[in-house]
Amino acid sequence: APSTPTRAKAVAEDPSVFGILPTAEFPAKSRLVITHMSVENFKSYAGARIIGPFHKSFSAVVGPNGSGKSNVIDALLFVFGKRGKKIRADKIGGLVHSSDAFPDLQRCSVTVHFAQVIDAEVDEDPAGPADTNGVEMPGSRVLPGSRFTVARSATKKNVSTYSVNGKSTTMATVTSLLKARGIDLDHNRFLILQGEVESISLMKPKGIVPGEEGLLEYLEDIIGSNQHLPRIGELQTELEAANNERATAMARARAVERELASLAGAKREAEAFLEKKRHALEARGEQGASLRAR
Structure with a gap:
């Protein structure tokens, strides 16, 4: 600026x-x-x-x-x-x-x-x-x-x-x-009237409901940070949406991991079967080669 x-x-x-x-x-x-x-x-x-x-x-x-x-x-x-x-x-x-x-x-x-x-x-x-x-x-x-x-x-x-x-x-x-x-x-905060001094001292630390002014909101107005509140709200909404998407993706990943874990036994059995079949085929091939050599 x-x-x-x-x-x-x-x-x-x-x-x-x-x-x-x-x-x-x-x-x-x-x-x-x-x-x-x-x-x-x-x-x-x-x-x-x-x-x-x-x-x-x-x-x-x-x-x-x-x-x-x-x-x-x-x-x-x-x-x-x-x-x-x-x-x-x-x-x-x-x-x-x-x-x-x-x-x-x-x-x-x-x-x-x-x-x-x-x-x-x-x-x-x-x-x-x-x-x-x-x-x-x-x-x-x-x-x-x-x-x-x-x-x-x-x-x-x-x-x-x-x-x-x-x-x-x-x-x-x-x-x-x-x-x-x-x-x-x-944003007139540079002129504080006599009656406002006491009201400031009695302010709540923070407004409880939207639109209520507490000491935090009062100071934000003086500093000027309240001008960023709309954008902060937008970013919070975007963050919540991103967190929801992440949670959904993580849930899907965990479901896939569970399904993968449940298939681990079948995978090992299939690998063992294929290994036995490979050994059998290799043994049969060696036997056929020996007969031809005679």
């Missing part, structure tokens, strides 16, 4: 993507991070707000009840294409901020800022070129030309639009772009 940078380049060069992503080949030790987020009139955020910059090892949002943890995750879910009900809103228009101070806002938006970075501890060229035109990541070098943004907006009338680097696009294109960068929106 092609490397992530190669896939990213192929997607970016696709005419349908408008060439909105940089096509540079990034070092294998680099990784994609979210530097910060921009929100405007989204849920509890009135007006424009910047969330971040995030630490290079940012991996969780923690805080007391009511501090806004869920709204940060909801903002990410919004950009990544989740429907309103998945973000605790009846409709997508319900995500637009509404309060006594701002009762008539008509639109909300969230922009996620990405960058490709190399951490200092694995950077083989710490003095190499860096992109300083934007939020920096202390302890990491932001690679030039690697920054890009993915944004989504929604109106009170439940109209939603997407953009990449400020250019209007579709959810399908966003999905392809992020998948090329290693973010699979079709």
Whole structure:
């Protein structure tokens, strides 16, 4: 399979993507991070707000009840294409901020800022070129030309639009772009909500009936090995068929061996008879030759 940078380049060069992503080949030790987020009139955020910059090892949002943890995750879910009900809103228009101070806002938006970075501890060229035109990541070098943004907006009338680097696009294109960068929106296991942590800890080791998700199935989905399950099922069916054919052939072979063993006595008797007959014929031939000689 092609490397992530190669896939990213192929997607970016696709005419349908408008060439909105940089096509540079990034070092294998680099990784994609979210530097910060921009929100405007989204849920509890009135007006424009910047969330971040995030630490290079940012991996969780923690805080007391009511501090806004869920709204940060909801903002990410919004950009990544989740429907309103998945973000605790009846409709997508319900995500637009509404309060006594701002009762008539008509639109909300969230922009996620990405960058490709190399951490200092694995950077083989710490003095190499860096992109300083934007939020920096202390302890990491932001690679030039690697920054890009993915944004989504929604109106009170439940109209939603997407953009990449400020250019209007579709959810399908966003999905392809992020998948090329290693973010699979079709199998979202990179955003774990607060309530899911407990449910994961209480999972059965393995689903008992087909379609039931246990910890094994959950991990297979994260790893991606579940995509091979259909082929594994086909191979198991083929293996069972081959085993059945082998069992039938072995049964026939054993039956032939038993029949062969039962004929062993008759075979020995026949061989003994033929041997006696041969000796008799040889003796008769020798006697006839002796008479002729006289």
